[in-house]
Amino acid sequence: MKLATLQNGQRDGRLAVVNRTLTQAVWAPAPYLTLQLALDDWQQASPILTALSQQLEAGALASFAFASEACLAPLPRAYQWADGSAYVNHVELVRRARGATMPDTFWTDPLMYQGGSDDLLGPRAPIVCPQVDYGIDFEAELAVITDDVPMTCPPADAASHIKLIMLVNDVSLRNLIPPELAKGFGFFQSKPASAFSPVAVTPDELGEAWQDCKVHLPLYVHWNGQQVCQANAGVDMVFNFAQLIAHVAKTRRLGAGSIIGSGTVSNTDRRQGYACIAEQRALEMIEYGAPRTPYLQYGDTVQIEMCDARGQSIFGRIEQVVQPLGQ
Incomplete structure (x- = not known):
């Protein structure tokens, strides 16, 4: 699983799940809107984010183009x-x-x-x-x-x-x-x-x-x-x-x-x-x-x-x- 934090006008950005080729991404669902929120509840968050990652790789989700230029630090x-x-x-x-x-x-x-x-x-x-x-x-x-x-x-x-x-x-x-x-x-x-x-x-x-x-x-x-x-x-x-x-x-x-x-x-x-x-x-x-x-x-x-x-x-x-x- 690959995770990125994208600019959204907020200081801590918005968490996204990214595919292996770093070309497509999907937003992480609530309540895991930031990476810190996901880490705070990793035992519950990890399976949800992993499932999204697998669906993204399979092309089973609507996704958007991933651009490194839009990234903040992961944290x-x-x-x-x-x-x-x-x-x-x-x-x-x-x-x-x-x-x-x-x-x-x-x-x-x-x-x-x-x-x-x-x-x-x-x-x-x-x-x-x-x-x-x-x-x-x-x-x-x-x-x-x-x-x-x-x-x-x-x-x-x-x-x-x-x-x-x-x-x-x-x-x-x-x-x-x-x-x-x-x-x-x-x-x-x-x-x-x-x-x-x-x-x-x-x-x-x-x-x-x-x-x-x-x-x-x-x-x-x-x-x-x-x-x-x-x-x-x-x-x-x-x-x-x-x-x-x-x-x-x-x-x-x-x-x-x-x-x-x-x-x-x-x-x-x-x-x-x-x-x-x-x-x-x-x-x-x-x-x-x-x-x-x-x-x-x-x-x-x-x-x-x-x-x-x-x-x-x-x-x-x-x-x-x-x-x-x-x-």
Whole structure:
């Protein structure tokens, strides 16, 4: 099942069920007018929405043309957005470039930060930044949406709480990060609004690509039309999504509609490219002693997409342009 939130003049949009080829859609029925309402009652909502999805695929329903341009984020605002760093190779590389060692615990205890969840961007929303010298960077990731998760939920149980999967562009302002981290209180100004794929999908939509709570498919990133990443999201993911959820739930409950991110997808095989500019700059720092690749500039475009084995887009494409404030 594939779900999207379409613009309807309301802040939280209107929930729609989308077909597998992302060409047709039908409205979700009352009372499930938004994705959050469906997640709040997922045990009852899921069979109803699944039945609609099956009828839509069979051509048994009157439907309308689906357009990614009309999409908000699947959850335009969420009760929680927590982003991990499951690809430890990425962390190690960035730290090594600045001469910092990495604690051994990073391989056994996930990194996690809590992002802003009140303003989650749709797939075509621009990346707006007041100053280009903040060091604007894309970060291509995956994320899951949970139902209610109890405190101390172990990884073995956390898998059953994963209800939907989507793509993320977790934008970072790299030049604001060092002074924030120096304060010892983590990211804030350096993490503006993140953008999400047009649709969120249930794990069964991924078929055999969904194994061990990981998505074993390449993630494609294009920067100004040039492909810079084809890293496989299932390779080198040290902590799977069940482990990330269990980490967040160690001391708190998660409410239905919580979003948990994977962190920047990264492969140790450098031929697979980079899912964020900081990683490429780290490699350049190690090899040349200084970075050569600039961060995003105004007017730059970023595209993030994942396709199945037949080349069909699974989540739709994130397509963003970098703009100054007020444009």
